[in-house]
Amino acid sequence: MSDDQPPSRNAPRKRWVERISQLFSGEPHDLDDLLGILREARENKLLDTDALSMIEGVLQVSQMRVRDIMIPRVQMVVLPQEAELEAIFPLVIEFCHSRYPVIDGDRSKVVGVLLAKDLLAHVLQNKTMTVKDLMRPVSVVPESKRLNVLLQELRTNGNHMAIVVDEYGQAAGLVTIEDVLEEIVGEIEDEHDDHDDEGYVFQRNINEFVIKALMPIDEFDTYFSTQLATDEYDTIGGFLVNQLEHMPNKGESLVIDNLRFEVIRADNRRVHLLKLKIAS
8 A cells, every 4th residue: 555645725825825934033034035925925826915905905015205195284174273163164174174274374383183073062142252262172193204113103092193294294185094004905995986876887988988997897897888707806907917918007008909908096906996998
């Protein structure tokens, strides 16, 4: 009787676990090697795409600084501290933010933050109050702070927003906890983000469309009378990534028969919006 044993179906999984263990057991740690092993693990179906994406996001956050993701000062929606509450209601309703930087004179001097929920509590009162009466202290962080450190501080302090200051102590922009989390999990959309509420497809003209990349591939086939669906992907965005064999950047395109796809919006983890042009 032969001593040879049939290979265990768990052998590939054990080999990958051993490789990852070996990587962590030595010094120095090489980030590229780690990412390479994790990506190979995904290709061998030992790690799903979402899990890999989040791991890459966590590693990326530890290498990035606040200045890399902050909203610049010129784009901040701010409130003058001397403004009466009644005067700022239209602006608050228009932008639907939960927090607003409060300035003293110009945007470089942020002196506090107004929470929309604090404002709403005074809507029905007849008192004449100003933004300064309701503003709260604001957290301040330097441009050079690493994002993983910022995330920990925001969680510990219970703050959702911080003002970013430059080397002179002036406001350079703002950053929110959502901004940091989006670097890990991808874009977080809420009910106030700009998007098409009517569905996945917006028709620009007779042969041009804007499509959400999360549109299920079978719905795409039904809508456009195509046959793109397979078991390898669930969405039209997944189809595009599969065809290109990499995560595309904004502006990249793909032609399939009479369909021309162009990436309108994407980050380093997933595609968000596509433009589709159908040749006649």
